[in-house]
């Protein structure tokens with residue numbers, strides 16, 4: 001009655017209500033589309049930037065060392081994957097010239113030939129060219145936790161590789177050999193021996209791989 005007196009009727013108000021509601025819905029729909037388009041554009045830009053730049057950003061090792069040619073010294077086939085896989089993969093991905101010096105053929109269980117092939121296959125997967133793999137088969141360096149590897153022999157082999165390849169970065173085990181294997185630790189002591197005997201070539205950066213806590 002009052003609304004009629006004021007000149008309004010229910011149908012008129014209902015139409016206004018529907019009009020406002022439809023405009024609000026259109027506004028919400030447009031706003032949602034705008035947000036979706038903005039988020040999608042943002043993700044596309046992030047993806048493009050990542051593909052273009054982020055994969056080439058320096059890792060801790062690359063940035064810290066500026067390594068161009070790296071020698072990874074391992075004791076047995078499989079060490080390259082078990083202990084240095086991410087490092088080798090990342091370095092190869094960045095275009096670093098990675099060389100592997102494997103000091104034995106891993107013949108502990110009489111499977112030296114098999115493990116040798118596995119090393120070659122693993123290196124191919126990691127990105128190391130087969131010509132960059134050097135596997136030593138020396139009777140003094142037999143794969144066994146009970147065999148003490150002569151440190152000067154290892155040092156001589158590493159020294160030869162460092163000099164002949166003009167390596168700028170050496171990566172190997174830490175004192176504990178990561179897994180406490182004596183053959184691994186022997187490599188660390190050989191590198192330490194090279195420093196003590198002052199036969200480590202100049203400008204070599206050494207990084208001992210540490211076990212995960």
Ligand SMILES: [Zn+2]
Pocket residue numbers: 075076078079181184
């Ligand atoms: Zn090993």
